[in-house]
Structures are given as structure tokens and as C-alpha cells.
Amino acid sequence: MAEEPALALNWVFGGSATISNNVVNLSDGFTQRICYLAAHSAVLYDSRQRRQVFLQGHVNTITCLAVSVDRSIIITADAGYGSLMVLWDARTGEPVRSVPQPHTHGVAALDVSLDGQWLASVGAPHPETKEQEISLWSMAEVTSPIPGEPWVTLTPTAAQNPVLQISLWSMAEITSPAPGAVLPHVSSVIPAGDTQHCVRFNMNANNELLSNGPRRIYFWSWPAVPAPGSRFKFYSPPLRSKDFKQAVGNFVQSVFVPGSSQALTGTGDGDLVVWDEQGLTAQMGTSATDRRAIKLMRVHKSPITFLSTVGDYIVTGGEDGFLRFFDPLLRIVAWFEDIGCGPITCASFAASLPERLASADMADTLNKFVVPDFVVSTAQSQIVAVVSAAFEEFEADKRRGRALLDCMPTDLAGLATHPSRFVVPDFVVSTAQSQIVAVASAAFEEFEADKRRGRALLDCMPTDVAGLATHPCRPEFVVISRSGVIQRWDMAGHTCLATRTIDKARGGTIAYSRDGSFLVVGLEAGLLHIVDSQELTEQHVAKNSPAAITRVACSMTGRHVAACDAHNTVLLYAHVAFKQAMRWEFVGKARGHQGDISGLCFGETPAGKTRLFSVSVDGRCVDYDLERSSTSAGIVIGAHSDLPDGHHPTAVTFAPPLPYYKHFSSETQLIMADTNFKLSVFNPDAQALEAVYLGPTFGGPISQLLTFRSTSSTCNFLAYATRERVVGLIAWPLAGDPAQTMGLIAHPGDVQSLAISYDGRKLLTAGNDGTLHMWDVSTEALEAAAAVSAARPDRWARVLDDDDLLEDMRDYFCYAQIKAQGEEYIQERHIPGTAPVSMLPDLMRAAGYYPSNAGERADTISFEDMLTLFINHRPLAAVTQASISDAFDRLGANAEGKLSRDQLCQMLTHSGEEMTTEELKAALIILTGADSVRHALPGQVNSKSFASDVLGFDT
Numbered sequence: 001m002a003e004e005p006a007l008a009l010n011w012v013f014g015g016s017a018t019i020s021n022n023v024v025n026l027s028d029g030f031t032q033r034i035c036y037l038a039a040h041s042a043v044l045y046d047s048r049q050r051r052q053v054f055l056q057g058h059v060n061t062i063t064c065l066a067v068s069v070d071r072s073i074i075i076t077a078d079a080g081y082g083s084l085m086v087l088w089d090a091r092t093g094e095p096v097r098s099v100p101q102p103h104t105h106g107v108a109a110l111d112v113s114l115d116g117q118w119l120a121s122v123g124a125p126h127p128e129t130k131e132q133e134i135s136l137w138s139m140a141e142v143t144s145p146i147p148g149e150p151w152v153t154l155t156p157t158a159a160q161n162p163v164l165q166i167s168l169w170s171m172a173e174i175t176s177p178a179p180g181a182v183l184p185h186v187s188s189v190i191p192a193g194d195t196q197h198c199v200r201f202n203m204n205a206n207n208e209l210l211s212n213g214p215r216r217i218y219f220w221s222w223p224a225v226p227a228p229g230s231r232f233k234f235y236s237p238p239l240r241s242k243d244f245k246q247a248v249g250n251f252v253q254s255v256f257v258p259g260s261s262q263a264l265t266g267t268g269d270g271d272l273v274v275w276d277e278q279g280l281t282a283q284m285g286t287s288a289t290d291r292r293a294i295k296l297m298r299v300h301k302s303p304i305t306f307l308s309t310v311g312d313y314i315v316t317g318g319e320d321g322f323l324r325f326f327d328p329l330l331r332i333v334a335w336f337e338d339i340g341c342g343p344i345t346c347a348s349f350a351a352s353l354p355e356r357l358a359s360a361d362m363a364d365t366l367n368k369f370v371v372p373d374f375v376v377s378t379a380q381s382q383i384v385a386v387v388s389a390a391f392e393e394f395e396a397d398k399r400r401g402r403a404l405l406d407c408m409p410t411d412l413a414g415l416a417t418h419p420s421r422f423v424v425p426d427f428v429v430s431t432a433q434s435q436i437v438a439v440a441s442a443a444f445e446e447f448e449a450d451k452r453r454g455r456a457l458l459d460c461m462p463t464d465v466a467g468l469a470t471h472p473c474r475p476e477f478v479v480i481s482r483s484g485v486i487q488r489w490d491m492a493g494h495t496c497l498a499t500r501t502i503d504k505a506r507g508g509t510i511a512y513s514r515d516g517s518f519l520v521v522g523l524e525a526g527l528l529h530i531v532d533s534q535e536l537t538e539q540h541v542a543k544n545s546p547a548a549i550t551r552v553a554c555s556m557t558g559r560h561v562a563a564c565d566a567h568n569t570v571l572l573y574a575h576v577a578f579k580q581a582m583r584w585e586f587v588g589k590a591r592g593h594q595g596d597i598s599g600l601c602f603g604e605t606p607a608g609k610t611r612l613f614s615v616s617v618d619g620r621c622v623d624y625d626l627e628r629s630s631t632s633a634g635i636v637i638g639a640h641s642d643l644p645d646g647h648h649p650t651a652v653t654f655a656p657p658l659p660y661y662k663h664f665s666s667e668t669q670l671i672m673a674d675t676n677f678k679l680s681v682f683n684p685d686a687q688a689l690e691a692v693y694l695g696p697t698f699g700g701p702i703s704q705l706l707t708f709r710s711t712s713s714t715c716n717f718l719a720y721a722t723r724e725r726v727v728g729l730i731a732w733p734l735a736g737d738p739a740q741t742m743g744l745i746a747h748p749g750d751v752q753s754l755a756i757s758y759d760g761r762k763l764l765t766a767g768n769d770g771t772l773h774m775w776d777v778s779t780e781a782l783e784a785a786a787a788v789s790a791a792r793p794d795r796w797a798r799v800l801d802d803d804d805l806l807e808d809m810r811d812y813f814c815y816a817q818i819k820a821q822g823e824e825y826i827q828e829r830h831i832p833g834t835a836p837v838s839m840l841p842d843l844m845r846a847a848g849y850y851p852s853n854a855g856e857r858a859d860t861i862s863f864e865d866m867l868t869l870f871i872n873h874r875p876l877a878a879v880t881q882a883s884i885s886d887a888f889d890r891l892g893a894n895a896e897g898k899l900s901r902d903q904l905c906q907m908l909t910h911s912g913e914e915m916t917t918e919e920l921k922a923a924l925i926i927l928t929g930a931d932s933v934r935h936a937l938p939g940q941v942n943s944k945s946f947a948s949d950v951l952g953f954d955t
Helices: 388-392 441-445 780-791 795-800 803-821 837-846 863-873 881-890 901-910 917-928 943-950
Strands: 007-014 023-025 033-038 041-046 051-056 062-067 073-078 084-089 095-100 107-112 118-123 134-138 164-168 186-190 198-201 208-212 217-221 233-235 251-256 263-267 271-277 291-298 304-310 313-318 323-326 332-336 344-349 374-377 383-386 402-405 427-431 436-439 455-458 465-470 476-481 485-490 495-501 507-512 518-523 527-532 538-543 549-554 560-565 570-577 582-590 597-604 610-616 620-630 634-642 649-654 670-674 678-683 688-694 702-709 716-722 724-731 741-756 762-767 771-777 834-836 860-862 898-900 940-942
Touching (some): 007 051, 023 062, 023 427, 033 062, 041 062, 208 251, 304 344, 313 344, 465 741, 476 507, 507 549, 518 549, 527 560, 570 620, 582 620, 610 649, 688 863, 702 741, 716 741, 795 863, 803 834, 803 837, 834 837, 837 860, 837 863, 860 863, 881 943, 901 940, 940 943
Parallel strands (some): 023 344, 134 164, 597 649
Antiparallel strands (some): 023 033, 062 073, 084 095, 107 118, 118 134, 164 186, 208 217, 313 323, 344 427, 383 402, 465 476, 507 518, 518 527, 527 538, 549 560, 560 570, 649 670, 678 688, 702 716, 716 724, 724 741, 762 771, 834 860
């Protein structure tokens, strides 16, 4: 049985609304399923069972999505460092094959040919030069797994030359079971200058495709049976505004017209550019079959955002939210203008026409006649549709079937025409508002607008979530978007319970009260709203800052609300009695920080006292005296502490309570994360760091930190998020052992907000990618790994992972014990296994870490304790020339980066952790071998010469 991960994705809210063609319809009459993009994952969603299956493996935002003709294979690809193109089994969601770096910088567009043989991919542009590649792959090769290797990779064959390239790959080869590299069947260089973002095959010809960028379109063709190394033939017809006596908008997407030689391109002006063969009007140097722009036709009053085909119809979607169907002659056939869910980004059609029979293998077939529904043709020119289940009907009228066509006399003498009926498969529409709507094609014939709107498959999540908070007592959460939309959601039902939009406001942050009765909302305009948590109605509005509110917090008692703004000011509000009622009043504001405030938190001391703290990146922690603060006295700062140099907090939270018999159990403790990947336990009463631990070292410094209690044990844990990508868990109490931490890539970009459910079972993360992820929390695996690591005798040696350094440190420690007894001691030595703690700084410096001499508590220290302290305290990155140069600048170096000898000696003996003149002289003699300070240091010292000549570093 596989070990359950500490964090497992449970549900995805929202999706990649800004990606075009971000949904495919997998419904086939048996099931109602779709696959849609959600940041760096794709989601298989069964609307009948309300179940999601996650296609995970990408680390970057997925940029394109395609599906094989038979809907059995889903293809996803991303763009960025470590890009992948992955093929998935559409039924199970399991990966079939992955192609690492199909293009140098990832993939921008995909398409599959109508015959299912070829897959075309457009490479993402180079970040600086905007260079691209285009490749065509064999679908047969990429969709067949290698036996015994369920997850395999193909050698990337992207061109290394800095040019645009197009290549043709055989679908049969890249899905075949034979291992080995997949090479393109046809390749060509694309002229640079216009970034291509769309590729489409010609359904009328198996050896032609097109691609387009904002201003150019290319038509590509290749031999019917291409030999390896073949080249494309291509041309790019010009299009000038003067050709049509009007400006032509940027190209969006292009398609070939079914049953025709024409092609269409949708533009940002709402026009369709019609391309057709030149024929007899071909100019010198061009072919009669080359296409040119012959017509410009307005089909939307807003930009066209989607262009595709279904059957013989051309389908257009616009920024106006309208979806329209045209015949090959561009005569409008049907229109869906009441969907009302925002700009169309994609429309995807089911694999079967409406009203297809239910799946026979899903039915109860025991003693039951089950065959597919059928049609009957008669000698009277009748075609009748019969439902097989009609056999069981008692009444004869219900067994007659339904005439598909009215009866026409067999001896026809006259003829009259009537309009044909609009019939396409049912479809789903994706919009820029992150809505996915199922629309029945028959809804076009409905008279009432409400019946033409379609049915939302998933409730809509704002695409620009800025803040997130969970209810303290129920499985609910709220979000606030940059556009001022507040939503309350049910975690279990995955439904939106209430929505409210604050007009003319941009949201920033949100928090629940301790009892869940109200919400505190901070806005960018300096506004603070207190709203009812159920109906989201207003209770109080205040504006006491000209700057944006960046953080809000509620006290445990619900009597105080705190906020901080972009000017590094902390604001305090109190719930006070007023005329036999209670109301919110502004207490005051204080600016106790110079740097940006990185943390604001209320908490309770072990004695039950409510306290408020704020920390900033400049290393200051401010304690606010809530008992002395009032509307008359304002907000009172009780104390402030400046952390030691090098500690720049990025997040803060109250430490979980310790058992009463533990050391410090009666003291208030804060946990601070900093830019050095450390977690520090800070005692604000003693104004001292009690301990420093190595924190998670992946994904950047921690930017958000919170505590919770595990449901599977009595243990406490920390949940954290870095500014980009990573979220994870840390076991408490802290030890600095990586076995006590875990992390994963939760989002491909910034992590906007982090919250834990009231019972500790769900972790919610919101990204800037339009998605909110809900994770199942299971701490058993992390607890087990931490317990196994703690029991190992070589625990810290494994963490150090440097055998040479470990051996050196053992030697240093042995020498420290010898020196403590006296180097000239002639009696039999008794090695105690401990060294005086006063020697600890020297031992650390010998190992390459240079700590201060402050903070000594015990008298002696063991080797294991010394190793633990070294691992937890040493900088993650070694001292570099850049850090030495920065130190010289901070000491007052001149424009040339130099300090005088006297100035440097003055700083070392009178600033910071002061050295005596004798200590300085002794240190310089040891480092340089000179007999005096004057001979050890030149008259003018720069950082490079100090590093090489004094410290002995290689520069």
C-alpha cells in the first residue's frame, strides 16, 4: 500500500481563464466529462459524479491543451524552464508518455490532424529574442507507452539554432512501443519577426496546416509520404490595410473552411479575414493555389476571442460573450447570445450528437433486451427513429417510434425547399471569468432567454484572488479578489454560498473573527470593512489611512481588530459599548517600523492574555499594549526589539503551546521566518532569540506561516508558503532536521494566500494564476519520517552531508577538549566528551561559520550539540566576495570601495561586537604572518584585497 502523502490535492477551484482553448469536451453520450486547465495541472471533471481527477506533472503553467480524435488521449504542454509535453489516458488520467522540452522554451500551441496521424506544436518564444520553433509529431509514437515503463521520456529534438522552425512528426512513430528518440519527419525554418501562437490542420487535405501570429499567417505543406529530413513548402500572403481601405486588427486564431479551399482568420476588431486561392489573378512568383486575402467580414462588434469548426460549421466566440455559428458561405446559422458569462475563450463539442443512447454496458442487462437505438427505412420513403427501450412499453403509440423526416410521395411531381435544422453536438463554453457552461445545442430553438443560458458546471471563482480565510468553526472559506469581489464557499459541497462586490474598490486582504461572526476586509484605498460573515452585509466601514491596507488580524476575544498599511503603520480598532449597544471605533495608529511590515498577529499568552505584535523586514518586532490602548490614549507601543544583524523576518506566528513541564512553557514565544531560510523562536518579554533552526530550503524564504494541530495525533505543525510556488508542512517542536519538513509546488507562480481549515484537515492555497487549491492534510508520513530520523545516531552527520568537514569538526572538538585540560598536561587524560561552551565560537569559526560570542547559556557542550548548532546557525550560502564588498560599503567605503587602515581598525575595535586592540593585532598576525597591524594592512584596503590577502580566500 502506497504511503499517503502529507499534502494531496483534493479539489481545484477556478481555472486558467486567460488561456485560449483551455477546455476539451470528453462527453460521448455515456458520460458527461470535461478536461480543463488549472494553472500547472489539468482537471478531469465528471459533472454527473461531481468528481475531479488531477493530471499533475508540470511545474510551469500549462499553456495549451489538445485531445486525440477519438478522445482517448489528452495532450498538455507548458512553457518555461523544465517544460514538458505529456500525453494522458483520458479514461484513467494516468500519464502515457512525457516529452521533456519538446521545444527549447516550451510549447505555445497544439493541434491534432483530423485523421489522427499528426500532432503539431508551436514553440514558446525566447524570452529575449522572441525566437520560436514548430514541430509535428507522430501521434502513434507519442501515445503508445514503452512496455514496462509507464512514465517514459522521449529525447527532445528541438532545434538548437536561434531561428523559428517548423517540423513534421509521425503520430504513428511517437506512439509506437519501440523506445528511442523521436525525430521530426518534416522540418523548416520560420522567418522571424512575428510570434506564432496558433496552429491548425486542414481537414480537407492531409498534408497542409497553417499557423498565425498577430500580423502574419503561414500556410505549410509537405509530401504525402514524407521522407525523413524533408522540408516544408510554405508561403505567407501579405495583408495591408490599404487592400481593404480600413485598418485590420491583430490576428487571433485561424481555421480552414470545411469543404472549401478557403481559410479564415479572426481579428481583434471582430472581423474575419477570408483567404482563398488566387487562381488566374496569381502574381508573378506565386502559384495559382497560393491563398491571398479576398474579403474582410465583420461578425462581432467586439474582438473575436475564439475561432473553430464543428462539422461543416464555423464557430466564432467574442469578447461580447456571444457564440455564433456560420455555414461555409459565412451565412449565420445559429447564435447563442444569452450565455452571459463573459468573454468566450473556448467552445468544445461532445463526441456524439444529442440524445444518443445510454451506455449498454452501464445498464442492468440481466433478463433485459438491450440494443442500440435504431432507425427504420420503409418503402413509403419514411425514416423512423425507434428507441430500443420502447419494446417494453405497453401502449402501442409509445412503440411506434418517431419520424425523422416527413413522408414524401414516391411519385414526386413538384418541389419546394425549407430551411434545414441546426444540429450540432452539445458543447461546453469556457469564459474569461473562469466559468465553464454546458450548453445544449437544442437551446437555440428555445424562446425564453433563461433557457438559452446553459448550465454552469462549476461555480465561478474570481480570477484575481488576493486574500483567503477559513471559518474557525465550519468547513467554509472566503476569498476577496483584486476587483473587490467577496465570496463565501462551502468546502464540502464545492459551491459558492454568497457573493458580494464592493463597488469601486480593489481588495487586498481578509480575515475571520475568532467566533466566525464577522469578517474584516482590507482594501487598497485604505478602507477597512467589517461585514457579516453569513450575508456579507456591511457592519462598519472606516478609512483611517491614505495607503493600501496590506494585512488584517482579529483578536481571540473579538474585541480588537488590527491592520497595517503600505506606509508601515499599524492601525487598531476596538469593539466598545455605546448607548446600550456595541460599535466599532478607531483607537489609533502608530508607526514603529521603517521597513515593510512582514507580519501582524494577535495571540494569547500561556496565561490567557491577548497580545498584538508586528514585525518588519528591517528586523524590528513591536509589542503593542492593548490594555493601555484606548480611543482617548490611542494605540500604545509597549516595547520594541531589534533582532540581531542578519535576521530579516518575512513571516511571524505565535508558537504552539508547549506542555507545562517543558522549558519556556509559561513564556510567550513567536516563530519568525527570515530571509536566511531560518526559523527563529523569539521571546518578546526577554527580547531575545531563544533558538534558531534551519527551515525549508526550497522555493525561497517563507512568506506565510501558521500553526495547526494534527487530526491524527496530538502534535502541532506549521504550514508555510514561500512567495513563489512552494507550500509545505513543518513538524513541531522545531529541530532543524529536513526530515521534519516537506514541500511541494502548489502553484506555478506567486502564492497569494494560505489558510488551514478549522479541523486541520484541509490546507487552502490561492495563487495568482486564477486557481485556489484545497489539499488533504495527512501528517502521519511526516511524523514517521521525523521519528525515524531522530532515532538515528548519525542524524546530524547525514544532514551535514560533508564527510571531510565532519572529520575536521571531530578533530577540532577533540583539540578543544585537550586545550581545555591544558596542552602541556602530562597526567593521564580523561576525555569527558564535552568542551567548554566558551570555545564554541572558535569551533564554529574553524568550520567556516563566524558567530558572535553572545547568548551563552550552558557551561559545556557535546559534539552532537555543537553539530546541531552549526547546522542550524550557519548561513545557507557561504561567504562570498559580494557579501564582503557589501560589508565594506556598510562600513563607509569611499566611491572606489576602499577604507583606510585606521578607519577599518576603528570600526573593528569600537563598533558592533568590539575587539580589543590586542585581539585585533593577534588575529591579523595569525591570518597574515605580519608582525604588526601596519604591516598586515596597507594604508588603503578594499574588499578584494582584504578577502585575498587577509582572510586568504580565493577571489
